[in-house]
Amino acid sequence: MGFDYFRYNENTSNNNNRQNLLTTGWRPFNRDFDWNYFQQILLNDTQELTQKSINLASYYADALARKDYAWWANVLNLASDYTRGELQKFWNYITPDLNTPDNRYKEILSTEIPIVQLVSRNSIPIDYVLNLLQEMTVLRVLKILETPDIITQYYLERDFYFPVEKFISWERLDVINTVYAYWAKHDIWLQIDAYERSRRQYTLMAQNLNPLINKATYDLAVMLSGYQSRVGKVHSQFSLRTFPPNIQDFTDTVQQVILNQHQLAVVVHGEPGTGKTAWTQAVAKEILVPLGYVIFILDHDAITNFVPPNYLERICIIINEADNLAQDRASEVAQYNNKTEHILGLLDGTLYQSVIDESGMQIKQRLVVLMTCNTTERLDPAMLRKGRVDLICEFTQRFV
Secondary structure, three states, X not given: OHHHHHHHHHHHHHHHHHHHHHHOOOEEOOOOOOHHHHHHHHHHOHHHHHHHHHHHHHXXXXXXXXXXXXXXXXXXXXXOHHHHHHHHHHHHHHOOOOOOOOOOOOEEEXXXXXXOOOOXXXXXXXXXXXXXXXXXXXXXXXXXXXXXXXXXXXXXXXXEEOOHHHOOOOOOOOOOOEEEEEEOOOOEEEEEEEOOOOOEEEEEEEOOOHHHHHHHOOOEEEEEOOOOOEEEEOOOOOOHXXXXXXXXXXXXXXXXXXXXXXXXXXXXXXXXXXXXXXXXXXXXXXXXXXXXXXXXXXXXXXXXXXXXXXXXXXXXXXXXXXXXXXXXXOOOOHHHOOHHXXXXXXXXXXXXXXXXXXXXXXXXXXXXXXXXXXXXXXXXXXXHOOOOOOEEEEEOOOOO
């Protein structure tokens, strides 16, 4: 009795879910006959096609030849669940399957919506902000893609599709099992998995996601701190042409190196008020953002917990007051923290991940590190070694 009750509840739940799909706009997907596909089966799988055809004919012959029923009852048997099921299996064999993502789509970007993570006013975890950035990136990519060419869902051994002309938004789409959507122009898939409490997992799959991600993250800046973190747009109060001529010449050199190298580290130093921070903001907005760089501004607390997201192709890290972070490890103050090692790791490229292409060649993310400090005297000597910091400039003229 308990089993029957459970089975009843399960069937009722399945029927309700199927009814929900139908009432919210989903429609059963009918497989279409494809001559080219059938010809491939006929040429390359002749024996299996022959056997399945004989089996189907045998099922119908058996239904028509039963001696316990009248002839008209045997005709009705042709429409029974059993014979219809065998016909459906045969039809599924000779028609192409519904398209789904395969191993060709190696680049994946996934996010859970909404993000569930405890955050207090006194402490905002770095990973929460980075997860928020990833969520924002996925949603922006979907906005760029607009309406897909097809939306499908498999449930209770049947394929359903959602008419794209009725599509409004992903939030309003009823998801019971796994939903797939496809954009032929970009050759990109979306997979949506439903969790409890209205949570969903959105996963983008493509052979090359970089162009869409670069477009989605254009003009983005992320400020990371232990107590106040934000995602917004790059802001600059001053333009590069308002800086003194010697700084403009240095800026031209920085721009040229950015275009020629995968990695660049710059240190600008000078007394307060000489425009160091304003210059990094101007470089970020006028040079780096147009080239597709996402800007990360790190404070003292964020340095030790930050690893740039590997789905971003170009990253700029701005570290203000670096002389208070990457202090000489021989000093007593520096011995009580490991921030110097983390900054050295960033400059060496050991803290940020790499992307592996199909041929196995290692293609590193493009990384630009802009650091400001009042004086280079307190910096650890290892910071200024060749291969870590490429360009150094002193700001001497009072700017602000």
